[in-house]
Every structure is written in structure tokens, then in C-alpha cells.
Amino acid sequence: MTAPAAAVRGSAAVPLPYRVVRRDEETADTVTLALEPAGEGLEPFRPGQFAMVYAFGRGEVPVSVSGVERGGSGGRRGERLLHTVRAVGAVSAGLHGLRPGDGVGVRGPYGTGWEPAAAEGGDVLVVAGGLGLAPLRPLVRELLARPERYGRRSVLLGARTPADLLYREQVRAWSAAEGLLVGAAVDRPGPGWDGDVGTVVALLGRARFHPPDTAAFVCGPEVMMRATARELVHRGVPAHRIRVSLERTMHCGTGHCGHCQLGPVLLCRDGPVLGWDRAGPLLGVREL
């Protein structure tokens, strides 16, 4: 279990002011916002961690960090946080509607990360469904930046339609990267689609990996993560080497309020990223 002290480092109870400096439309309902600190910035985020992002006048929701950029002013103060937000309700729609220059409040970093160091020396699978690619993007960047540390690397993506695939330009660039297998499957193809049709789970059959030494990082709708993890276990990947990111309603982000409790686990503190050896049994339990 991650020590709470480490997980909640830098977690001021009060959000720090950030400013939207860029807004990129990803799909019909999803944007990526680049946020720059108005003053002091937050501590650095590790891949897989999330922030509590506050849309003024609307409320606060957990959002993963989908990337980090060096800002104009340089140094940690200027570090930009990228958040990819899908408008599903009041708060997320509020964030989705922000424009460059608008302000938000941000707390964090919170939660456990993907921790790719444990994957070094073995094959790596990144399996993302839909918006699940957002928290995994920083991990893919790590795999691209330090290929020598890992064995065979595969990134498998699932989406509803080709138009719903996130970061299409970047995914194209990843496909061209040496030694990285990139596969994408959609439920409903359209004209001009040259990827696969089907579930992302079926793509596992295309990837090359030596199951006992493989580390898998999986994020997407819970049904998709369960199906992926079960298939990986069936193929011989050890459950503790399969890391999934779980989502439950979160409120405080610091493991105090209990909103995100799943069995013995407080997901904002002990998660959202957990090994399948712990997550699997918990997902069999509907509500505790």
C-alpha cells in the first residue's frame, strides 16, 4: 500500500489558482486544457495521478493529468498541467467550456501512479479504452522516451468510432516510433478507417509479449478493464503486474471523507491505480 504521506504530498486543502492557456478539441465532447499556475504551482505529478479541478461556481471533480508541459516562465512554477476532460455533467461541462484566460482551482497531486519502474526489463502492454488513454498518455511518453529500459512495448487502443479516438496526431506519431506496436480497434468503423474493428481485448492477440515478465497498464470503462485483466491473467500475466485505474466518486482527494471507499481501500489515496491482485476481488463486490 502506498504510504498516505507520500500519496497526499503537496495536497493543500485549498486549490491553487491556475489559468487556461490552451484548449484543444479532441472529440465532439472532449477537450484537453493546458493549465498554467497563476502563482506558485503544485508539486510534480507522476503518470497516473490525478488532480481535483475546481470549476468556479460549479464544483470540483477529479481529473487525471494527461500530460505535463514546460510553461513559458520555466521551472516548476511554470509547469503546465494537461487535463483531458469529457463533458458528462455540470462540473465537467463547466471545465469543457473554459476558454484560454479563464481561471480554475487545482489541488493535487493525488493518488497512486502507474509506477513504470516496476515494469523495467520486461515487456509492456498499455491498454486504453476511450478516455482511459488520458491518464495513460504520460506513461506512453515514458515508454517512448526510454525504450532501452523495457522489452517489447505495445499500446492498444479501443474507441467507439474513429472520431472518438483521442490524440489522433500523436497516436499516428507513436505508430511510426521504432519498436512500439500501436493497435487501435473501434466498435463502429467509418469510411477510411484502416484499423481494427472489435474490442481492444481482441487486440491482445496481436501484441507480442512474454506473459510472466509482462507488465500491463489498463484504463477504461470498468467492464473493459475487467475483460482485459481476465484475458491477461488467462494468458499468464501475473495479476500483480496488471495495473488498472479505478474510478469512484471522490470528494476530498486525501483519504479522509470516505466517498471513494471500495471495500478496505480508499481509492483517492490507495488508488486510483491498483494491481489486479487487489482490484479484481474488489470489483466483484458491488457496494460495501
Added chain:
Amino acid sequence: MSTPAGGALAALTAGQRERLAALAREAAFPAGARIFEEGEPADRFWVVLEGRAALDVSVPGGPRPVVETLGPGDLLGWSWFFPPYVWHLGAVADGPLRVREFDAAAVRVVCDEDPVLGYALARAVGGVVAHRLKATRMRLLDLYGPRPGGGAP
């Protein structure tokens, strides 16, 4: 071991695979070639070695929607295993395709003669069908849709 080494027939013993191999040959389809057509007799089946095949459906007056794609290691076609041995979908080579092509009638005869092999193959084919059914059910949930069944971070 490295997936997808054995592919769809991986669960068979080496001896069983050898017996089937005697009824198979390597074949290739150029991009766009039709492999089989809905309603035709299912007299062959394939295991994909390289490339991708698309399963499609004929709809009147429009382009043929692709319902699923298959890649290396996948079994292409299972209608040959169950009466009335007629394809219920079409299949086309989605790019250059290299396959192992089996003579379905001959394989069925061998299965009748050697029920142990027949049972092993029935389990393998049944496994493939079950997998595709699970995948289809998952897609029916429209997980990535506006209100996903599970919620996505």
C-alpha cells in the same frame, strides 16, 4: 513462448496439429480479395498468419459494413464446423493476407474418425465462438458511449 505463437489451434497437441496440417496448405489473398461470401458453402477455413481479414455483411444498396476484423493467430471461419455448413457472413482481405487454409470436409472426416481430435477441435472452435460472443456482448454495451455502462476516467 510469445503470444500469438499457437493462435486459434494452440490448445491442440503437437500430434493433433500435425494431423490437421496434412489437410492444409499456405495461401495468400491480395488486398481486397473476397475470401468467402455469405450464403456460400463453408468448405474451407483459415488461420491467419499475416495481415488482416474483415468480416462483413451484405446490405442492399449500400457499402458492406465491417463487423469485425481478424489478425495473426485468429481462426477465420467457424460455420464449416456446424451444420448447415454455410457462411453467415462475408470475409475480405483487408490488405495483403497470408493464411493457412484447411479443407473443411476433410477435417470433419478426420474428426469423426478420431473423436479425441474431434473433441479437442470442438473445444478450440467453441472457445473462439465464445470469445467472439463475449466481445460482441461487450460492444452491445456501448461502453464508450455518451452514458457508458461502467464510467471511464
